[in-house]
Amino acid sequence: MERTPFISAANVSERLAQPPALAISTVIFALRPSESSGRPTLWLPLVRRIREPFEGMWALPGGPLTQSQSLQDAAATNLADTTGLTPNYLEQLYAFGGLHRSPSQRVVSIVYWAMVQPTEAALARESDNVRWFRADGLAELAFDHNQIVDYALWRLRNKMAYGSIAYHLLGETFTLAQVREVYEAVLNRTLDPANFRRQLKQTAHIEATDEYLQGGAHRPPRLYRYTGDPAAENSGAPPSSL
Amino acid sequence: MERTPFISAANVSERLAQPPALAISTVIFALRPSESSGRPTLWLPLVRRIREPFEGMWALPGGPLTQSQSLQDAAATNLADTTGLTPNYLEQLYAFGGLHRSPSQRVVSIVYWAMVQPTEAALARESDNVRWFRADGLAELAFDHNQIVDYALWRLRNKMAYGSIAYHLLGETFTLAQVREVYEAVLNRTLDPANFRRQLKQTAHIEATDEYLQGGAHRPPRLYRYTGDPAAENSGAPPSSL
DNA sequence: CTCAGTTGTAGTCATATTGACCTTAACTAA
């Protein structure tokens, strides 16, 4: 909104005061094999703070909102700057605006969350100031970013049920076992392969290809392709022009 | 976030520029009997704009974010100023930040949605500049507020399935038929009374009281009370301190 | 005082969905 319905003295004086700073941050999820088990698990890239407050600590990639960028554009820019990747999925998570999130000035952060397929080049981008971490069991982060990541994980797990999100962590074609592994990585529990297959065929929009994934010491699984319409993808978010 | 990971010339110059204006608006839902059918339907209060842009048109109540208020506090203040009511439910809807939402300057609006029980006094507050409208079939509003209301309705309908929200539109005790009427008003379709009752008993957290609602020309219905734990109420939102 | 009208409440039944489990198919490595 652009004005108060009832003009009061407080409103007028506040309008002249400095407004809170406005920043955009992005929680970027990708699937990587765990070092220990080798199974796919959720990872996210963080950047190291190079100035106070919280100098030296890890934080979500982000920056101030510029006049010329829409919110989603700003989030996509964060993502490209940090990982060099373009997102398969990008959606607004929440606007955090507590009074004491940053020790110095009042900052309102509009946070997006994204899902990407990491390329070799993107993973090799790691440096002293950019590093990938497992999404669960993170160390202490700068600001309230631990709580933001936890909330993003919660939202991700809830959205899984609706479908379609899992495919944004996978490539063009995939086996049903790979889809199941995505679900298992996000939901953090094992799923019955047979029942999972049946459920996918009922609800999800996938089609079988004629190809099979060769190379394993077992029966080769069929490859599938996602056929969900892109319109329904961002179901849950208003048009990005707003 | 509070800084960009990679400092570029563009970032430095942008940081010195004027940041976008930050406003809070609130979509306030309440249940009122329809004039035609008499059945409960969804209404919301709007305020008339008294200056350009969109002078004279109806808009969501709201105003600029002050330094001393959290986002949720600002939304609650909107609500109290407009209706004189305190909300039964208040949750962040979305942050709208498109480049051309307001013709003059760039405005980012963080929008909340609320559910209230209107009192007689609150409804009598109507004036030339504050009026209640049916939520569906609204006339053209200022800014992008039609799209915002549509999105709020979409979110409300989706949240209904999870339960607990309906009770925030009702009083302390209620009949099962009243709960059903809330669902019917929000979902805009009729529901089988017997099946609805069964489903509520399975999932919802309600308990029967010993009282019955007298006065109708029919068998008096039993009154129930909501027993859902307040912790799970705002399930779907991060702690309000953030 | 009786009965028609209305709404609350409980139950039935066919169908769909879910979770646990079993069986067979198809491949590799030893």
Add this chain to the structure above:
DNA sequence: TTAGTTAAGGTCAATATGACTACAACTGAG
């Protein structure tokens, strides 16, 4: 050739859902 492994399809009981019927409990008209 065989043991090991994963793919893929099926069965079966338990549970949930939607359409519908039957009965209960009240008011108000006559």
